[in-house]
Amino acid sequence: MKVRQIIKRAKEVLQIEAEGILGLIDRLNDDFVKAVETIIKAEGRVIVTGVGKSGIVGRKIVATLNSTGIPALFLHPVEAMHGDLGMVTPKDVILAISNSGETGEITILIPSFKRLRAPLIAFTGNPESTLAKHSDMVINTGVKREACPLGLAPTASTTATLAMGDALAVVLLEERKFSPEDFRRFHPGGNLGKRLGPKAANVMKPLSELLCVTPRTRLKHIDDLIDKNDVIWVVKKKRLKGVLDMPARLKILTKQDAVYAEDVMSPIERVSDQTSVSEVLDLMRQKEINLVGVTDKKGVFVGAIFLHDILSQANFSFNQG
């Protein structure tokens, strides 16, 4: 194949896959809404099942659901026939994936699912199939065209199923009011987890960038500095004593006898430079503060962390990796 043909073919494949996903938009219907409501109301877990490529997609959907706080597990249909079906309870919701909707390993399980009375959601490209006909909710994941010659390997159809799984997970996540903090708790290895994972030493503003005075600095000497800076750090022998912040300014105005910085300075929380940023964030939330001082293991003041600095580094995102 010539270079141009290779690129042309690759473009075609990507276009087919993209159109496959776009095609799903028109197919979203009440069954999708019903599926979301069923999962939210369910007291049990989402049991995802499928074989072959659908099984692989199913495992990814399980991973996504779990990381967004929706308890899910994968049930291999063959293992289900040999005892694993015991893990399904009437409180669970079953999500069966089969593009043709006629996969023997799945259709054979339908009577068992029905007996268990667990709601059955089908992800299938064939709404007329056996699986679709026996499911409580049918989500059409069909595509108009496969990218692989002779359809030997499911391509656009698996991409579409995967995308539909993400759509379900994201809608569920929003419906359940899942917060970035929850996401970090369930998903410390993900993007947000990684962003919040570093130590205080990695994100703090170093001492060299902070404006410092001593406790015995006369206020009249730093009038200008106080006006121009939000925070001035009060440090004695490399130890953090307090800060001159907004409350301190108010004290200057009201306390007529204040002469030195130590007379008006506000107390300040300190964290170790080895504290994780997520813990710093917790501390800020609990104490309702937006800055902390950072000290090393000997108690020497080495820097400071401001809330807005952390937030700018920890944008909530679903991108993982």
Place this chain on the structure above:
Amino acid sequence: MLPRGLICPLLTPLKSTGEVDAVGLKQLWEYVAPYAVAISLGSSFSLEGVYLNYEQKQALFKLISGIWDGNPVLFLNITGENEACTLHLAQLATSLFESALDKVRIEVLPLWYRGNRGLPQHLDKLYTQTQTEIVLANHPSIIKKKKNILKHTYIRTSVFKKIAQRQFIKGMIFQGGLSQFFNYQRALHNRTEFLFYEGDEAAFLNQPASDGVVALTANLVPEMWAKLVAEILNPKGDSGNTNLQEIFSLGLKLRRLYDIGSLSPRVLKWALAEIGVLPEIYSPYPESLNENTLLKVKQWLKDLMN
């Protein structure tokens, strides 16, 4: 609801006088019908369908109405030389199959006899007259053969958008570029039951459409096509039971046959005559058959037998 799967655009067995050969038609029907979910009569995708005149189509429909027992679904291509002829054929078709209209669909290639302008209204008229679901044909390669440089070879997307809002238009047999296919697909807002049949066998083998294929070479090898289409549309691949090597090999054979057979309907008629299905190979298709092509199809048949 339209069927999903293999649709065979049946060749029309003709005597050298131009008369439809009833014996050949019955034999060909019996040879093909068990394997297809639908048979298209007088289809442009048989390459010769649009060259059949009114009398030939009339005879074809009448003969089939005597053979057909309700299965498989029939697509009656009523495309005529002009709008009036098309409407006459539509009337004839619906009157012949009146008792089983739920298993009959009207197939039409409108750009063969008219332009894009006013096409939705024309289809409305056709539906009012027939009260039968319509399958559109988009067949640019055959329209190009009319050598009318001003004629549109594709139904324009903006026109298709209007057509797609009409619920009686149930599907399209599509031949053409991938971009055009996507344009049509996007125009189908909320028409989830609308089916696209691939009208180009090679494209189906390359990037299969999920609703089915209209395969000319299925006239010669219907069983092979049926097997391949079933595997593609309902892959057992979900459970990993599909014999991929077999499908691949079938696909390659059909691709070779397509390269030869798609040149002229006479090639397939000749091959069908060789295996005793058709008595004659006459076709109204304007291009003649050359010796080299015949040698190739001979070789292909020989390979298949081996």
